[in-house]
Amino acid sequence: MSSILNKDKDKKKNTIILGIETSCDDTCAAVVENGQKILSNVIASQHEIHEKYGGVVPEIASRRHIEIIDIIISEAIIQAKISLESIDAVSVSNRPGLVGSLLAGVGAAKAISYALKIPLIAVNHLKAHLFSNFLINPDMGGGFIGLIVSGGHTSLYSVDSKWNIREIGHTLDDAAGEAFDKIARFLGLGYPGGPVIDSLAKTGDSKKIELPFPMIDSNDFNFSFSGLKTALIYKTKKEPGLLDRENIADLVASFQASIVKVLFEKTFKACAQAGYKKILVSGGVAANSSLREAFTAKAESEDVKLFIPPVKLCMDNAAMVACLGHYDYIQKRYSEISVDVYSRSDI
């Protein structure tokens, strides 16, 4: 695969890939040229719909996807200013994710593939997150540790120079983003929890309130955030004063700092152990400003090159799906039209 990821000197024509992503609660479609140039990247967020439940409700997400999927795809094609005939392939996330949500995107992608007589490329959503960085740094190459951290996933991957991807760790319970959402809900701060806690934590002192750093010294690269959440809840039960307005910022700052520290300690440890000098972070939680700062600082001190895509590309989006689709397309790794959707999947 490495030869493909390097610049292809024999490239005859530009590839135009339409990407579709509906694995969770965002309905996304994008058009990407040559796996790099984003011609359009449309994201219809459902945050407001799920806000009152404090988390993504699968049936509601499925209902929303099916209402707007055709409109979002049409919008992506219009914004890209391309004709239907110029699309070379349609790429779609078919795993892992919420089955009802995935079906909306995969059904639409199959219809497009069949209607336009172009290849269908079903991709792994998590692998697409790893590829989101290629939209910004197409020459990054392999040989790095990748951390994907979002509301649904927290996993570490070792990616060798030939782009063989191996999962080396994952969360044993809640994903980091899920922990943010649950704590935000517990504290009545709103949804999604990540951005709310991120901005509130800026006014707090992360050292004032002591919280554990779960599994930080474990000998593997797995994570666990459920216990941290419980620790915070017990702490506030013992000391109800922590829930007072003047203490909330300190509380969430500590909570966030604990998650961020565990994430970067494990990621850099994995990087050192593998002998790599590159780290990639993606996923919705990679939008967290404290995480970005901490990773940047640590990368500088350890002389590791850090790649974190811009916030819009860290979150769920279809540009990353189209980007990964591009690399599969030029290798002719097409999917059967009978491809299914899967709630769980290895990368």
Place this chain on the structure above:
Amino acid sequence: MHILGIDSSTTEMSIAVSRAGQNNAGFADKTVHIEYKAQERFMTQIIPLIDSVLKKTGIEIKSLDYYCVNRGPGDFTATRIGLSVIKTLAMIFKKPVYAIECGEVLTQQAAFLNAEKISLKIKKGFRVFVVPVIDVKRKEVFFSLYDVSINEKAHCTGKIIKAGNCFFTAKISGDILCSSADFISKLQEFFNAAYKKGFLNEKHALFFCGSAFEAYKHLIKDIKWAKNSLLFPGQVFYPQAEYLNQCALYRIAKKQKGDENIKPYYVRDFAPFKKT
């Protein structure tokens, strides 16, 4: 003029391509129809089945003029599979799409498959109604009342009903959701109201169909207004795409526009849990 219809609202999926007959008179003169029974594999088989129907019909997908889909009520996930494909095809080819309710498809189907018996009743001056009763899970059923004896001469070559063509149906009342246990009493209540409004009288005939009907067959016989007026000629439990197409062709003949922003017909709002 050709229409592609997908019905994936129940445990059986069917796909049909129909050619409109007699200058778009509202019914098909040729239909190719395929059924598929494994619901858990709808997503994997939907495109191969469309392809197979089109190949049998001998036309290209881009030559289709209209699309239609059964929007339920039915199985949520299965219904959405049909919708995602149909909506996207219509979007790509910029063609109108008609979203038809499950009850209407069942009514069309029941009337079509029992055309002679129903025709006879209508000729004798009876008003014929179809009552689709749909199993919507969670021990609930959904029913409506459709009139199939409407005079639509303009579209039907001089005859009210021409066997082999189509029935013009109109939902006159209903869309009632009730628990399975309450079904018979709700139906009685519903018929009492229909009688007061003048829909039911001494000269009416009732035809039941739908996925939930079989279980109640023996009880329905004893309901007032249903007694002596039931027609039990053929069994129609699951909607089929060829009758779905028929419903859409009727709309097209009446110059009705396609539907926009279509979504499944959900019989209940989704309220997952209370905010903690």
